[in-house]
Amino acid sequence: MAYTTIKKPSDYFNTKLYSGNGSTQNITGLDFQPDWVWIKERTSTSDNMLFDAVRGATNRVESNTTDSEALSPNQLTAFNSDGWTTGNSAGTNESGQTYASWNWLANGTGVANTDGSISSTVSANTTSGFSIATYTGNGTSGSTIGHGLTSVPSMIITKRTDSANGWGVYHQSLGTGKELYLNYDNSEQSSNFWITTPTTSVFSVSSSDYVNLNNATYVAYCFADVQGYSKFGSYVGNGSTDGTFVYTGFKPAFIIQKNASTGSTNWQIFDNKRNDFNVVDDYLIVNSSGAEGVSTSLDFVSNGFKIRQSAGYINTSGDTYIYMAFAEQPLVGDNPATAR
Numbered sequence: 001m002a003y004t005t006i007k008k009p010s011d012y013f014n015t016k017l018y019s020g021n022g023s024t025q026n027i028t029g030l031d032f033q034p035d036w037v038w039i040k041e042r043t044s045t046s047d048n049m050l051f052d053a054v055r056g057a058t059n060r061v062e063s064n065t066t067d068s069e070a071l072s073p074n075q076l077t078a079f080n081s082d083g084w085t086t087g088n089s090a091g092t093n094e095s096g097q098t099y100a101s102w103n104w105l106a107n108g109t110g111v112a113n114t115d116g117s118i119s120s121t122v123s124a125n126t127t128s129g130f131s132i133a134t135y136t137g138n139g140t141s142g143s144t145i146g147h148g149l150t151s152v153p154s155m156i157i158t159k160r161t162d163s164a165n166g167w168g169v170y171h172q173s174l175g176t177g178k179e180l181y182l183n184y185d186n187s188e189q190s191s192n193f194w195i196t197t198p199t200t201s202v203f204s205v206s207s208s209d210y211v212n213l214n215n216a217t218y219v220a221y222c223f224a225d226v227q228g229y230s231k232f233g234s235y236v237g238n239g240s241t242d243g244t245f246v247y248t249g250f251k252p253a254f255i256i257q258k259n260a261s262t263g264s265t266n267w268q269i270f271d272n273k274r275n276d277f278n279v280v281d282d283y284l285i286v287n288s289s290g291a292e293g294v295s296t297s298l299d300f301v302s303n304g305f306k307i308r309q310s311a312g313y314i315n316t317s318g319d320t321y322i323y324m325a326f327a328e329q330p331l332v333g334d335n336p337a338t339a340r
Contacts, residue, residue, distance in 0.1 A: 005127065005226065005227070005228070005229070006127065006128065006226060006228060006229040006327075006330070007330070009229050009250070009253065009326065009327040009328060009329065009330070010031065010253075010328075011031060011032060011105070012032070012104065012105045012125065012127070012128035012130070012229070013102070013103065013104050013105070013128070013230075013253065013254065013326045013327075014029075014030050014031070014032075014102075014103050014253075015100065015101070015102050015103070015253065015254060015271045015272065015273040015274075016029060016030060016083065016100075016101045016103060016273070017098065017099065017100055017101075017273050017274065018098070018099050018101070019097070019098050019099070020092075020093040020094040020095050020096065020097045020098070020099060021093060021095055022088055022093065022094060022095030022096075023088050023093070023095075024077075024085065024086065024087050024088060024093070025085070025086060025093060026080060026083060026084075026085050027083045027084055027085070027086060027101065028080070028082045028083040029082065029083060030082055030083045030103050031082065032082075032103075032105045033079055033080060033081050033082070033083075033105070034053075034079060034083070034084060034103035034104060034105060035052060035053040035054075035079070035104065035105060035106035035107065035108065035123055035132060036050070036051070036052045036053070036103070036104040036106060036130075036132060036221065037050070037051045037052070037076060037079075037084055037101055037102075037103050037104075038050050038051075038063075038101065038102045038103075039051075039075075039076070039091070039092050039099055039100070039101045040099065040100050040101075040269070040284050041090075041091065041092075041094070041097050041098075041099055041291070042097070042098045042099060042100055042274075042284065042291060042292040043096075043097050043098050043291055043292070044094075044097055044291055045289050045290060045291055046090065046091050046097075046289055047062040047063075047064055047065060047091060047289045048062055048063040048064050048284075048286060048289070049061075049062060049072075049075060049076075049091050049092060050062065050063060051072075051075070051076040051084075052106075052123075052132050052219065052221075053079055053106065053108060053109050053110070053123060053132070054106075054109060054110040054121055054122075054123050054132045054133075054134050054219070055069065055134060055161065055219060057076055057077060057078050057079055057084070058071055058072055058073050058075070058076065058077060059071060059072070059161075060072045060075060060076070061159050061161060061219070062183075063167065063182050063183060063286050063287065064183055064285070064286065064287045064288050064289055065183060066164045066165055066166050066183060067164055068160070068161060068162055068163050068164050068165075069161035069162070072089065072091075073087065074087035074088055074089040075087060075089040075091055075092045075093075076092060083103075084103075100269075100271065100273070100274060100284065100292075102254060102269075102271070104128075104130055105125055105128065105130070106123040106124060106125050106130055106131060106132050107123045107124055107125050107131075108123055109123065110122055110123040110132065110133075110134070111123075113133070113146035113147075113148055114146065115144075115146030115147075115148075115201040115202050116143070116144035116145040116146045116201075116202040116203075117138075117140075117143045117144050118135050118136070118137070118138055118143050118144065118145050118212075119135065119146075120133045120134060120135040120145050120146050120147075120148075121133070121134045121135070122146060122147065122148035123148075124147070124148030124149055124150075126148075126149055126150050126151070127226075128226060128229060128230070129149060129151060129154075129223060129224035129225065129226040129229075129230055130149075130221075130222070130223055130224075130230075131147050131148045131149050131221075131222045132219065132220070132221055132222075133145060133146070133147050133148065133219070133220045133222060134161075134217065134218065134219050134220075135217070135218055135220070136215060136216070136217050136218075137205075137211070137212040137213045137214055137215065137216045137217075137218060138212065138214055139207050139212060139213060139214030139215075140207060140212070141195065141205075141206045141207040141212075142195050142204060142206075143204065143205055143212055144202035144203065144204045144205075145202060145203055145204075145205065145220065146201060146202050147198070147201070147202065147203055147220070147222040148222075149200070149222060149224050150200055150201070151200055151224040152197075152198050152199060152200055152224060153170075153172075153198045153203060153222040153223060153224050154171070154172045154223055154224055154225045154232035155169070155170065155171050155172065155222075155223045155232045155324055156169070156170040156194075156198065156203055156220055156221070156222050156223075157169050157170075157182055157220065157221045158193075158210065158211050158218055158219070158220045158221075159182075159218065159219050159220075160209065160210065160213070160216050160217070160218050161217045161218060161219055162216055162217040163216065165209055165210060165216075166181050166182075166183050166184065166210060167181055167182035167183045167210075168180075168181065168182075168193045168208075168210040168211055169181065169182050170191075170193065170194050170198070170203070171232065171234075171260075171322045172232060173232070173233055173234035173260075173320070173322050174188055174234075174260060174322065175197070176191060176194040176195065176196060176197055177190065177191050178190065178191050178260070179191040179192075179193045179194065180258065180260065180322070182267065182286060182287065183286075183287050184287055185263060185264050185265055185266050185267075185287055186263050187259070187260060187261055187262050187263040187265075188260040188261070192206050192208050193205060193206055193208050193210055193211050194206070203220070203222070223324065227249060228249055228250050228327060228330030229250065229326065229327045229330065230324070230325065230326050230327065231248040231249065231250075231323075231324075231325045232322075232323070232324050232325075233246070233248075233322070233323060233325075234260070234320055234321060234322045234323070235307075235320075235321050235323070236318065236319070236320055236321075237259075237307070237314070237315040237316045237317055237318065237319045237320075237321060238307075238315065238317055239310050239315060239316060239317030239318075240310055240315070240317075241296075241308055241309060241310050242308075243298075243306065243307025243308055243309065243310070243314075243315045244306075244307045244315065245301075245304060245305075245306045245307075246304045246305050246306075246307070246323070247303055247304040248303065248304040248305065248325050248327075249303060249304070249330070250303070250304075250325075250327035250328070250329060250330045251300055251301065251302050251303070251327065251328045251329045252270075252272065252300045252304070252305055252325045252326065252327065252328060253271060253272045253326050253327055253328035254269075254270070254271045254272070254325065254326045255269070255270045255271075255298075255305060255323055255324070255325045256268065256269050256270075256286060256323065256324050257270075257314065257321050257322065257323040257324075258321065258322055258323075259312060259313060259314070259316065259319050259320075259321050260319075260320050260321060260322050261316070261318075261319035261320045261321075262312060262316060262319055265312055265313045266285045266286070266287055266288060266313055267285060267286035267287050268283045268284075268285060268286075268297070268313060268314065269283060269284045269285070269286060270282070270283055270297065270298065270300075272300060272328050274292070275300075278299040278300060278301075279296050279297065279298070279299055279308055280297055280298050280299060280300055280305075281294050281295055281296050281297055282294055283295065283297060295309065295311070296308050296309055297309050297314055298314070300328070302329075305325070
């Protein structure tokens with residue numbers, strides 16, 4: 001895709017910060033109706049809560065736990081044309097607390113997809129390279145699931161929804177021979193999840209209960225690289241506060257990164273709303289319910305990001321780090337990035 005394919009990244013992804021009121025409120029200002037919403041309380045301990053339009057607005061899963069999907073009638077209650085509505089739950093709207101929400105546009109509640117040997121329901125945005133797929137496992141290794149993107153996924157995040165189970169992660173920088181767990185701080189593990197490299201229509205899975213237990217239900221969030229909008233890559237740390245520069249081709253709005261080489265290192269979330277100038281130092285943790293932390297970490301620049309920390313979670317010399325990044329502005333085209 002050309003850099004000009006997505007001229008305004010915030011039409012497809014946006015971060016929204018808000019304060020809880022302990023009642024109900026409409027969270028607005030996205031300029032689109034989101035299909036995937038990820039909410040994290042910043043000022044106190046609370047789980048990472050993920051909601052999507054395919055499973056239904058009131059059903060949550062949590063990136064930091066193995067819990068099954070739960071009905072949450074007082075958390076996210078509806079997706080709206082400009083945002084979403086929250087009830088009075090402490091996890092999404094406690095009075096006196098502040099929250100970050102990350103919001104993606106897919107394509108509504110989903111349609112039937114029979115591209116794979118396992119049928120799926122898929123909400124896919126082929127322009128922005130993002131889809132949500134739900135499916136029921138058949139317990140057969142080598143089964144395939146349609147993802148609806150028409151391009152090869154660079155990253156896939158799966159969660160069993162009907163019972164307690166961890167999150168499985170495929171990342172193109174590690175390949176099908178390795179896996180990560182979104183809810184744990186482990187290093188990469190030898191994979192028994194992914195059978196073959198994803199194609200433009202399907203991804204393949206083993207019979208592991210993480211991805212394909214017979215009659216178990218799953219959700220998969222699938223992402224493809226879109227030039228100037230999203231990037232799913234890796235970098236090698238140098239152990240210096242004058243750290244590695246990572247080229248993305250855009251000024252980042254949002255980054256999740258993880259040390260794949262060394263365990264006991266968390267998945268960190270950074271964005272351009274909690275830090276609207278460099279250095280970017282406010283972080284939240286995907287695999288933890290903990291409150292927001294502060295540590296000099298990185299700079300968002302016009303064409304990528306620059307590491308400013310030598311700590312193991314982001315820059316151990318020789319370690320490999322994987323990341324997912326979405327754009328604030330593309331580097332070139334009709335709406336180019338400017339310096340921070």
